[in-house]
Amino acid sequence: MIELVSAERCITCDKCIEVCPTNVFDRGEDGLPVISRQSDCQTCFQCEANCPADALFVAPQTHPLPAESFAHDEEHLRHSGLLGSYRREIGWGSGRTPGAARAIGPALSPAGQPLIS
Amino acid sequence: MTLTADVLVVGGGPAATWAALKAAGQGASVVLADKGYCGTSGATASGGTGVWYVPPEEKAREAAMASREALGGYLADRRWMARVLDETYERINELADAGRYPFPVGLDGTSLRNGLQGPEYMRRQRIRVKRAGVTILDHSPVTELLVDADGAVAGAAGYQRQAGRPFEVRAGAVVLATGGCAFLSKAFGCNVNTGDGALLAAELGAELSGMEFSNAYGIAPEHTSVTKTAFYNYATFYRADGEVLEGAGSQRGRSVIARTLLSEKVFCKLDLADDAARKAMRLAQPNFFLTFDRLGVNPFTDTFAVTLLAEGTVRGTGGIRIVDDGCGTTVPGLYVAGDAATRELICGGFTGGGSHNAAWAISSGSWAGRAAAQFARALGRGTRQVSAAGGAGLRPTGGSSDVDVAEIIRTVQAEVLPYDKNYLRHGDVLRTALKELDGAWSSVRSGLRAEGAAAVPARQAAAMVAHARWMYTSALARNESRGMAKRLDRPDLDPAQHHRITSGGLDEVWARPEGALT
Ligand SMILES: Cc1cc2nc3c(=O)[nH]c(=O)nc-3n(C[C@H](O)[C@H](O)[C@H](O)COP(=O)(O)OP(=O)(O)OC[C@H]3O[C@@H](n4cnc5c(N)ncnc54)[C@H](O)[C@@H]3O)c2cc1C
Numbered sequence: 015m016i017e018l019v020s021a022e023r024c025i026t027c028d029k030c031i032e033v034c035p036t037n038v039f040d041r042g043e044d045g046l047p048v049i050s051r052q053s054d055c056q057t058c059f060q061c062e063a064n065c066p067a068d069a070l071f072v073a074p075q076t077h078p079l080p081a082e083s084f085a086h087d088e089e090h091l092r093h094s095g096l097l098g099s100y101r102r103e104i105g106w107g108s109g110r111t112p113g114a115a116r117a118i119g120p121a122l123s124p125a126g127q128p129l130i131s
Numbered sequence: 132m133t134l135t136a137d138v139l140v141v142g143g144g145p146a147a148t149w150a151a152l153k154a155a156g157q158g159a160s161v162v163l164a165d166k167g168y169c170g171t172s173g174a175t176a177s178g179g180t181g182v183w184y185v186p187p188e189e190k191a192r193e194a195a196m197a198s199r200e201a202l203g204g205y206l207a208d209r210r211w212m213a214r215v216l217d218e219t220y221e222r223i224n225e226l227a228d229a230g231r232y233p234f235p236v237g238l239d240g241t242s243l244r245n246g247l248q249g250p251e252y253m254r255r256q257r258i259r260v261k262r263a264g265v266t267i268l269d270h271s272p273v274t275e276l277l278v279d280a281d282g283a284v285a286g287a288a289g290y291q292r293q294a295g296r297p298f299e300v301r302a303g304a305v306v307l308a309t310g311g312c313a314f315l316s317k318a319f320g321c322n323v324n325t326g327d328g329a330l331l332a333a334e335l336g337a338e339l340s341g342m343e344f345s346n347a348y349g350i351a352p353e354h355t356s357v358t359k360t361a362f363y364n365y366a367t368f369y370r371a372d373g374e375v376l377e378g379a380g381s382q383r384g385r386s387v388i389a390r391t392l393l394s395e396k397v398f399c400k401l402d403l404a405d406d407a408a409r410k411a412m413r414l415a416q417p418n419f420f421l422t423f424d425r426l427g428v429n430p431f432t433d434t435f436a437v438t439l440l441a442e443g444t445v446r447g448t449g450g451i452r453i454v455d456d457g458c459g460t461t462v463p464g465l466y467v468a469g470d471a472a473t474r475e476l477i478c479g480g481f482t483g484g485g486s487h488n489a490a491w492a493i494s495s496g497s498w499a500g501r502a503a504a505q506f507a508r509a510l511g512r513g514t515r516q517v518s519a520a521g522g523a524g525l526r527p528t529g530g531s532s533d534v535d536v537a538e539i540i541r542t543v544q545a546e547v548l549p550y551d552k553n554y555l556r557h558g559d560v561l562r563t564a565l566k567e568l569d570g571a572w573s574s575v576r577s578g579l580r581a582e583g584a585a586a587v588p589a590r591q592a593a594a595m596v597a598h599a600r601w602m603y604t605s606a607l608a609r610n611e612s613r614g615m616a617k618r619l620d621r622p623d624l625d626p627a628q629h630h631r632i633t634s635g636g637l638d639e640v641w642a643r644p645e646g647a648l649t
Contacts, residue, residue, distance in 0.1 A: 035167030035176070035323050037270060037292055056322035057356035059421060060171040063250050074355045074422040076317045096425060103417035104250055114248040115233035119415020120408040122364050129361060129415045130235055131179040131246030 015055040016072050017085035019047055020097075023069035030061040030070060052078055059100050066107070068098030132291070132298040134266065136162040137507035138500070139287055139300045141273045141328065142308030144173030145489065146469025148256035149222065149496030150306040150503070155263040157504035162300050163265050164289060166272035166309075166587075167323050170257035171250070173310050174445050174470070175489065177320025178359060179249035179418065183490035184223050185216050192216055199487070203448075203479025204613035204624065206341075206631055211476035214456075218494035230255050247489065249320075249418070271298060274590045275521025276305065276331045276465075283463035284335060285517040290587055297583070301517070303507025304464040306499045307332055307451065308492075311444035311470035312598045314547050315540065315591075318349050318440040319358045319418075326444065328471035329601070330594035332451045334520045337460040338635040340452040340473040340645065343605040343616035344480040345598075346553045347446035348389065350381060352422050353396075353436035359419045362412055365404040369434060371396055386617075389439055389550040398434040441548050444598070447615065448474040448482055449605070452633060457502025458495050464506055466499035468492065475631055480614015522637065523576045523597070524589035532578035536585075539592040542571045547599050557619040558610075561603045568603065569640075571596045576638065601634045601642070608632050608642035 016038060019030075026045035035058065040050040049055075055072075062070045073085035084090055091097040105113040119129035138154040140147050143165025151163045165172055185195045196212045223244050226232045232255055234242045261267060273289040277299070286301040312326030329339060349358025363381035368388060370376055376397060379387040391397050404412065409431055413420055423430045444450055450473040451460055458466050469492040478487045519525075546564040547553050575596060581589030609616050609632055611625035634642035 031293075032269070033168045033171045035172035035320070037167070054322075056317055056320065058171075058177040058320045059418070060177060060250070064171065074352070074357070074425045076354055076356050099424065100417070100421060103413075103420075104248065106250075112233045112248075112251055113414070113417055114251040115235055117246070117248060117415050118235045118237065118243065118411060120404070120411045122361065127245050128237070128243065128411070129181065129246060130243050131181055131248055131415060 015052055015057055015076060015078055016049055016061060016070065017079055017083070018071035018088060018091070019049065020069040020088055021046055023067045025067045027066060029064050029066065033064045034061050062100050063104060063106060065101070068101060071097055132296060133301065134162055134298070135301045136160045136266070137303050138306065138503045139164065139302035140306045140308060140500070141287060142173070142310060142469070142471070143167060143169030144308065144310055144469060144492065145175050145253070145256065146471070146492040146496035147306070147308035148253070148260050149493050150308055150468050150500035151260045151265045152263055153497045153500030154306070154504040155265050157501055159504035159507055161265040162268065162302070163260060164268040164271040164273055164287070164300065168269045169260065169267050170253050172323050174320045174324060175247070175492070176249045176253040177418070179247055179252070179416070180489035181246045181486040182223060182244070183216065183219055183486040184245045185220065187217070187220060199478055199481065202481045202614070204481065205629060206475050206479030206614065208476050215477050215490050215494045218497055219490040222493045222497060226255070230259055245486070268298065272587045273327070273331065274586045275519050275525060276335055277301070277517040278335055278520045279515040279517050281463070282335070284465040285515050287331070288519055290584055292584055292587065295584070303510045304466065304503035306466045306468055306503050307471050308468045308496060308499070309471045311447065311450065312595060313443045313445045314441055314544055314595055316441040316548060317356050318442045318445070319356050321442060321445050324445055324470070325591040326594040326598035327590060328467070329451055330590065330597050332460060332462065332465060332467065333597065333635060333637055334522055335462045335465060337462050337465060338452040338633050339449065339601050340631055340633050341449035341475040341480065341605070342601040342634050342642070343609045343632060344449045344475070344614055345444045345447040345602040346556065346615055347442040348385065348439040348550070348554055349442050349446065350385070350388070350437055351440055352426065352428070353438045355422045357418060357422045358440050358442065359416055362401060362416065362419055363399070365401040365408065366399045367402050369398040369400070371398065385439070386555065388437070389554045392439065393551055396436050399437045400432070400434045401430045404431060439550065439554070441553065443547070445470055446482055446488065448478055448480060449602070450474065456498065458499040459502060464510070466503045468495040468499040480616055521590070523572070523593035524579045524581050525586060527576065527578050527580050529577035531580035534574050534579040536579070536581070536588050536592045539571050539575055539596065542567060543592070543595045543599050547602070555619055556606055556617065558607060558621070561607050565600065565603045568596055568600050572600060597637060600640045604640045605632045605634045605642040
């Protein structure tokens with residue numbers, strides 16, 4: 015679930031509020047997105063993929079994590095490279111090659127085509 | 132807010148976007164209303180898909196068509212398979228050329244087009260739809276259809292949850308592309324898919340088909356969401372003590388996992404992948420690795436617990452019944468596409484392993500969009516007397532009482548998520564479950580009156596109850612095992628039941644062999 019909105023990194027562009035398929039965010043008084051309906055989060059990582067500032071972190075767990083969890087430790091997420099990692103992997107952001115263009119996976123059978131998704 | 136258009140497309144995934152593009156291509160004015168955000172919403176946007184993309188060479192096409200016939204219980208139709216292969220081939224090439232989708236290039240220099248990365252594909256589809264002049268309404272779940280005096284569909288109404296206001300679109304024709312129903316299981320990207328389209332269609336008298344093929348379950352690491360399953364082909368499954376779980380597998384043997392999960396945890400390791408495969412897997416499916424990287428698990432060397440998440444009719448094949456080549460239904464002006472529609476025409480009772488559903492969303496979306504535009508043009512722009520067709524959850528038949536929507540959802544989930552009810556089906560269990568579901572329907576139908584923003588979850592709950600009842604009624608009507616509709620109490624395929632099963636009804640649910648008279 016969405017666990018972190020970095021106030022430091024957020025550029026208040028409203029993108030996450032706009033793209034979240036299940037409408038989890040609201041815009042706060044200060045312009046920062048607020049996680050208003052975390053229980054509606056479907057852990058699809060779309061907000062993160064679309065955040066131009068790498069200011070969001072979605073934990074893989076489909077239940078909320080306690081305050082002391084790694085998912086709230088921005089320092090750790092930055093150092094480990096996890097913050098912004100999905101966007102990097104799919105090649106979104108300026109100067110990057112779209113991941114789709116590099117997506118040549120294994121073939122599951124000897125005669126089969128390589129998987130590309 | 133009230134808008135007028137020739138064609139209204141309900142949904143925002145691949146089926147909806149192809150429908151909108153092709154309707155607009157016919158010169159129709161088009162509105163697309165999505166519950167979430169067109170570009171990120173739905174199963175494809177998050178998951179990505181393999182695509183049934185087969186070059187038009189006779190031998191390859193023949194092999195492609197033959198490959199799934201037995202698995203699907205011989206309920207598919209060769210003519211429809213051939214149409215889908217043709218249409219998908221053209222549309223994917225259009226996506227490469229006009230849509231500039233960056234397909235990867237193989238070692239021999241050929242462009243590989245047998246799959247699509249979800250976020251990239253749907254981001255481009257949104258741009259294309261906008262450029263085609265379509266009006267996109269995001270965060271605008273449709274809650275009911277509008278119908279004219281002759282019973283033809285005339286538009287839809289819903290609620291814009293971010294703008295906080297109701298909306299209505301008057302249209303000459305409507306395409307329902309709302310996806311399947313995964314019962315809020317949190318399977319990857321599927322919580323927007325609550326089967327709304329089937330409820331809307333049934334309220335106008337449309338029929339369903341193949342609703343017994345509705346027990347797809349996807350593998351994911353325990354307590355997580357990513358139900359991408361292809362790479363579990365490299366998996367060995369284990370019990371807690373490290374003993375190999377015999378017979379368990381991703382393609383054949385998923386039911387062994389389900390049965391075992393009823394009483395103990397099941398663990399997994401992707402230990403059959405060699406080094407080259409391990410590297411390549413990351414490139415093909417970055418979303419598959421999100422979970423592992425964030426859990427700090429190396430899936431190739433560490434064992435991890437797995438679960439199965441219900442994907443219902445998303446990766447099942449049942450849906451709204453189609454009556455013509457334009458994906459029309461029995462309701463004039465109402466067209467269906469993607470997972471909202473039955474996919475039996477091309478894969479019978481089984482889709483596992485992917486690619487057919489994506490091809491179907493592209494093809495059926497394109498056909499439905501074109502046919503809807505033609506219908507609207509023939510109808511013209513005269514004014515029609517219209518009324519709102521929504522029943523359950525909006526206009527109770529009795530005095531409104533305090534029906535708890537969350538409780539209704541829990542009730543449905545308790546009947547459709549458990550492996551020992553929906554996956555490992557048994558006639559007696561299905562009958563007991565149906566009683567519960569009928570009770571839930573009665574209380575919603577007689578007592579629930581939701582308005583404004585509350586209409587959205589109320590209608591989702593109603594749609595899920597309706598879906599579950601068509602599923603189990605159809606599963607009982609199929610008194611045998613065929614495709615994914617296996618019955619523990621009827622383990623064999625019965626040649627006498629080589630037919631599709633049509634279903635429908637709301638207060639009274641029915642299911643019968645296709646073509647049989649009442
Ligand atoms: C993890 C996963 C992997 C998959 N892999 C493959 C694969 O490899 N190959 C393959 O062929 N298939 C695959 N599938 C299936 C494939 O994703 C679907 O068949 C496909 O997404 C169907 O497209 P669709 O447009 O019909 O539905 P979706 O993509 O689910 O989109 C439905 C849309 O309808 C909208 N909607 C719902 N209700 C309403 C409403 N009331 N009002 C307005 N809008 C509404 C939703 O917001 C959403 O935008 C996979 C599915 C999953 C879950």
